[in-house]
Amino acid sequence: WVWSQFQRLLSAGESAFVMTLVGVIIGINAALISIVTKWLSDIKMGYCADGWWLNQQFCCWEVDSDEEFCSSWHPWSTVTAARWLLYVIFAGVFAFVAAHLVRTMAKYAAGSGISEIKCILAGFVMQGFLSFSTLVIKSITLPLVIASGLSVGKEGPSVHVACCIGTVVANWFQKFSRSQGKMREVITAASAAGVAVAFGSPIGGVLFSIEEMNHIFRIKTMWRSFVCALVATFTLSVMNPFRTGKLVLFQVTYSRSWHFFEIIFWVILGIFGGLYGAFVVKLNMQAAAFRRKHLANHGVAEAVVLAVLTAMVGYFNRFLRIDMTEMMSILFRECEGGGDYNNLCQQSVQWSMVNSLLLATIIRMGFLVISYGSKVPAGIFVPSMAIGASFGRMVGIIVKAIYLTNQQSGIFSSCDPDLPCITPGTYALLGAAAALSGVMRITVTVVVIMFELTGALTYILPTMIVILVTKAVGDFIGTRGIAEETIRFN
Amino acid sequence: WVWSQFQRLLSAGESAFVMTLVGVIIGINAALISIVTKWLSDIKMGYCADGWWLNQQFCCWEVDSDEEFCSSWHPWSTVTAARWLLYVIFAGVFAFVAAHLVRTMAKYAAGSGISEIKCILAGFVMQGFLSFSTLVIKSITLPLVIASGLSVGKEGPSVHVACCIGTVVANWFQKFSRSQGKMREVITAASAAGVAVAFGSPIGGVLFSIEEMNHIFRIKTMWRSFVCALVATFTLSVMNPFRTGKLVLFQVTYSRSWHFFEIIFWVILGIFGGLYGAFVVKLNMQAAAFRRKHLANHGVAEAVVLAVLTAMVGYFNRFLRIDMTEMMSILFRECEGGGDYNNLCQQSVQWSMVNSLLLATIIRMGFLVISYGSKVPAGIFVPSMAIGASFGRMVGIIVKAIYLTNQQSGIFSSCDPDLPCITPGTYALLGAAAALSGVMRITVTVVVIMFELTGALTYILPTMIVILVTKAVGDFIGTRGIAEETIRFN
Numbered sequence: 001w002v003w004s005q006f007q008r009l010l011s012a013g014e015s016a017f018v019m020t021l022v023g024v025i026i027g028i029n030a031a032l033i034s035i036v037t038k039w040l041s042d043i044k045m046g047y048c049a050d051g052w053w054l055n056q057q058f059c060c061w062e063v064d065s066d067e068e069f070c071s072s073w074h075p076w077s078t079v080t081a082a083r084w085l086l087y088v089i090f091a092g093v094f095a096f097v098a099a100h101l102v103r104t105m106a107k108y109a110a111g112s113g114i115s116e117i118k119c120i121l122a123g124f125v126m127q128g129f130l131s132f133s134t135l136v137i138k139s140i141t142l143p144l145v146i147a148s149g150l151s152v153g154k155e156g157p158s159v160h161v162a163c164c165i166g167t168v169v170a171n172w173f174q175k176f177s178r179s180q181g182k183m184r185e186v187i188t189a190a191s192a193a194g195v196a197v198a199f200g201s202p203i204g205g206v207l208f209s210i211e212e213m214n215h216i217f218r219i220k221t222m223w224r225s226f227v228c229a230l231v232a233t234f235t236l237s238v239m240n241p242f243r244t245g246k247l248v249l250f251q252v253t254y255s256r257s258w259h260f261f262e263i264i265f266w267v268i269l270g271i272f273g274g275l276y277g278a279f280v281v282k283l284n285m286q287a288a289a290f291r292r293k294h295l296a297n298h299g300v301a302e303a304v305v306l307a308v309l310t311a312m313v314g315y316f317n318r319f320l321r322i323d324m325t326e327m328m329s330i331l332f333r334e335c336e337g338g339g340d341y342n343n344l345c346q347q348s349v350q351w352s353m354v355n356s357l358l359l360a361t362i363i364r365m366g367f368l369v370i371s372y373g374s375k376v377p378a379g380i381f382v383p384s385m386a387i388g389a390s391f392g393r394m395v396g397i398i399v400k401a402i403y404l405t406n407q408q409s410g411i412f413s414s415c416d417p418d419l420p421c422i423t424p425g426t427y428a429l430l431g432a433a434a435a436l437s438g439v440m441r442i443t444v445t446v447v448v449i450m451f452e453l454t455g456a457l458t459y460i461l462p463t464m465i466v467i468l469v470t471k472a473v474g475d476f477i478g479t480r481g482i483a484e485e486t487i488r489f490n
Numbered sequence: 491w492v493w494s495q496f497q498r499l500l501s502a503g504e505s506a507f508v509m510t511l512v513g514v515i516i517g518i519n520a521a522l523i524s525i526v527t528k529w530l531s532d533i534k535m536g537y538c539a540d541g542w543w544l545n546q547q548f549c550c551w552e553v554d555s556d557e558e559f560c561s562s563w564h565p566w567s568t569v570t571a572a573r574w575l576l577y578v579i580f581a582g583v584f585a586f587v588a589a590h591l592v593r594t595m596a597k598y599a600a601g602s603g604i605s606e607i608k609c610i611l612a613g614f615v616m617q618g619f620l621s622f623s624t625l626v627i628k629s630i631t632l633p634l635v636i637a638s639g640l641s642v643g644k645e646g647p648s649v650h651v652a653c654c655i656g657t658v659v660a661n662w663f664q665k666f667s668r669s670q671g672k673m674r675e676v677i678t679a680a681s682a683a684g685v686a687v688a689f690g691s692p693i694g695g696v697l698f699s700i701e702e703m704n705h706i707f708r709i710k711t712m713w714r715s716f717v718c719a720l721v722a723t724f725t726l727s728v729m730n731p732f733r734t735g736k737l738v739l740f741q742v743t744y745s746r747s748w749h750f751f752e753i754i755f756w757v758i759l760g761i762f763g764g765l766y767g768a769f770v771v772k773l774n775m776q777a778a779a780f781r782r783k784h785l786a787n788h789g790v791a792e793a794v795v796l797a798v799l800t801a802m803v804g805y806f807n808r809f810l811r812i813d814m815t816e817m818m819s820i821l822f823r824e825c826e827g828g829g830d831y832n833n834l835c836q837q838s839v840q841w842s843m844v845n846s847l848l849l850a851t852i853i854r855m856g857f858l859v860i861s862y863g864s865k866v867p868a869g870i871f872v873p874s875m876a877i878g879a880s881f882g883r884m885v886g887i888i889v890k891a892i893y894l895t896n897q898q899s900g901i902f903s904s905c906d907p908d909l910p911c912i913t914p915g916t917y918a919l920l921g922a923a924a925a926l927s928g929v930m931r932i933t934v935t936v937v938v939i940m941f942e943l944t945g946a947l948t949y950i951l952p953t954m955i956v957i958l959v960t961k962a963v964g965d966f967i968g969t970r971g972i973a974e975e976t977i978r979f980n
Contacts (some may be wrong), residue, residue, distance in 0.1 A: 226933055443713060455947035
């Protein structure tokens with residue numbers, strides 16, 4: 001009896017050990033990818049005199065405020081036009097290197113990888129898709145692609161990389177390498193950890209592995225995902241790649257709660273999310289068909305052209321110029337207390353702001369449709385959220401303008417006249433949730449991720465309402481999520 | 491084709507309509523239960539001269555501060571001893587009425603009901619368990635039991651009531667009343683809504699219905715749970731029973747984050763949670779065996795004796811005297827900014843505070859073991875959390891005392907000497923999570939519920955670590971959750 005107990009413990013211990021090991025490696029890998037991405041993004045603008053390996057943040061570590069001049073950081077040139085040219089050239093070079101590496105060394109590293117992983121979990125066998133070479137190449141090319149400024153995100157590829165790590169590590173252990181079922185469990189857990197480290201959202205990762213990855217789910221698998229996501233997030237937090245001690249990407253605190261009449265505008269955002277999802281999925285499939293027909297052998301050139309175009313056009317819009325996550329953290333903020341980037345909150349320029357945001361929404365959508373699916377690692381999570389956020393903020397500013405001109409009107413009667421009634425930042429948050437839910441067709445996961453990303457506790461109910469509408473619109477139109485559509489296309 | 495589309499839409503519409511209707515009724519019912527509970531709890535202490543139907547809060551609505559004297563609210567007597575006696579008598583009367591109603595009108599209304607619902611979802615048929623009479627009697631007796639001060643919670647019964655509502659409503663529709671499978675889906679969704687309204691935690695409800703209620707789960711059911719929980723929470727929020735506009739039970743904001751060395755103490759809390767769970771489940775099963783043997787026909791007398799005893803003993807501990815949710819919201823708070831209830835934060839009385847908290851932990855545990863399972867509606871969620879919170883706060887105060895006497899020691903080197911390093915409130919939060927997870931053996935749900943209850947975003951990782959340890963300890967000891975043990979016992 002003692003022996004059988006010991007064996008049982010050993011077997012349980014082995015599983016726990018493998019999950020922990022996978023989690024630790026995923027965490028370390030994610031931290032390294034973050035550091036390299038930041039450095040590559042900054043090198044487009046200039047270099048650090050104290051050491052070429054420092055990014056702008058670390059180079060200027062001792063300079064306190066953003067206002068002060070940082071003497072160690074040198075822009076490449078003092079002429080604006082030259083700076084812009086170098087920016088575009090760097091974008092092209094990064095895209096070229098990434099596409100070339102993918103083309104020559106690991107074809108499977110292209111795209112987001114989530115649809116293929118869904119196939120593998122459903123029982124298909126794809127030799128080499130979760131191999132060590134895919135892992136290495138995708139980890140190297142992902143920072144290059146993000147830094148090149150292409151309208152793609154790092155979350156999908158991050159899940160793929162995590163699943164590669166899971167497979168590679170589990171293959172070292174006989175218990176896992178012999179059993180397809182156990183291997184699938186490891187892959188599911190690793191996908192949870194991948195989302196967890198990409199968003200800093202461990203519970204969101206667990207739910208993602210439930211909602212998106214499997215159609216039928218066992219409680220035991222959930223527990224494995226929990227452990228793996230926890231370990232990976234904790235490792236990332238110990239590594240602390242940004243030295244801020246924070247995992248939360250864009251923490252916001254809303255000092256005011258919502259009003260019931262705002263439900264009308266949430267419905268609008270929800271409808272936008274549903275339409276956005278259907279539209280992007282449809283156009284992206286057409287782009288994929290076009291790509292297969294005409295660009296099959298020009299993957300590298302395609303990526304370079306896209307990167308150069310994105311860099312050239314994006315430079316002229318104040319919201320496309322900056323990084324997507326940075327843009328979102330600006331758009332989510334309340335106006336009070338330092339949220340006034342580039343006069344975003346000034347009433348005098350509200351219509352020009354609406355204009356900028358609408359342009360940003362449309363242009364980014366266009367680039368996303370043609371970029372997602374090109375032959376480089378490319379995710380669709382963050383770009384979708386960015387598009388939703390710019391649209392939502394636009395709606396928020398319009399609603400605020402309507403309120404300010406009709407303060408006495410009936411529907412605004414629940415507003416306290418002494419306080420700001422409408423918070424445009426919350427509309428950006430809800431818009432981001434709607435777009436993400438619309439394109440991936442996931443629901444509970446989106447609520448948890450948005451909530452872990454921002455900590456906006458009072459906005460859980462509004463987020464759920466928006467996602468309810470998005471899901472209803474999506475079901476009515478009848479499109480599937482982009483991952484499923486990609487599976488059917490292939 | 492048009493006709494088949496129309497039929498499809500109608501069928502989808504019918505399901506959505508039923509889910510919405512169930513959600514609305516659950517929300518309304520929960521709001522009514524809350525209002526009655528508050529009124530009954532207050533009537534033990536005194537009455538309102540402006541109208542007997544007002545509770546203390548509404549009676550004193552116009553009095554701003556807690557310090558000011560509220561002239562409309564009259565305590566029953568000016569003599570302390572008489573007040574205490576009336577308090578105990580009221581407790582006894584409430585318990586008697588509740589137990590008598592349950593005994594004569596609906597036997598199934600006793601207990602928490604969660605274990606039976608798990609059986610029903612697994613395919614057993616229990617005639618009358620989810621009937622209209624159970625619904626009515628449980629809704630009436632639940633406020634009485636809570637107001638009587640018994641060491642039991644309203645969350646388990648609230649799930650049972652929600653499932654009754656789901657069954658009763660769904661039986662009006664042929665589509666559901668004919669199909670066992672569809673009925674189970676409605677019950678699952680209703681259980682999600684029950685947790686959602688009890689805690690004000692919609693996503694926690696959805697996860698509860700995944701993790702606790704089913705062993706294998708379909709994504710479509712999750713979506714139904716989502717809708718039902720959303721509608722119920724929204725209805726509750728519109729009803730706004732406490733006129734505070736808040737659903738969050740104990741919102742806390744921690745101004746400081748955690749340190750890595752605190753992981754040692756989290757492990758202690760996790761071990762406590764695991765041991766607590768095993769201990770309570772084991773003793774409660776013994777109490778149930780004793781009850782079945784000796785008290786089978788004395789259910790009413792038993793409940794009255796328990797209520798009177800609880801009221802008599804509880805009066806002499808400063809943490810047992812007040813309401814459980816009130817106690818938790820006090821224990822979770824940071825000391826800075828008004829968290830100093832009854833000198834809780836004063837260093838001079840820290841050891842007497844530790845003493846009080848330890849006593850509160852042990853006494854409440856004793857009462858919980860003998861009260862849970864008596865013949866009145868009784869849940870185990872909130873008492874477990876309260877026990878965990880008092881134990882956690884005790885650990886927190888001890889850790890703080892250790893820190894203050896050994897500030898120079900190695901493990902505290904990461905503390906900033908100018909700031910308070912240890913926040914005892916966070917230990918209370920983690921202790922509550924550990925105890926809840928230990929007794930119910932649920933994991934992800936607990937993280938989400940704690941998080942939706944308090945909004946403590948930075949403490950997700952610590953909560954996950956604590957629950958990991960709790961789960962490991964529980965698995966090592968080998969006990970099941972209390973719901974499963976109750977099933978086996980019956």
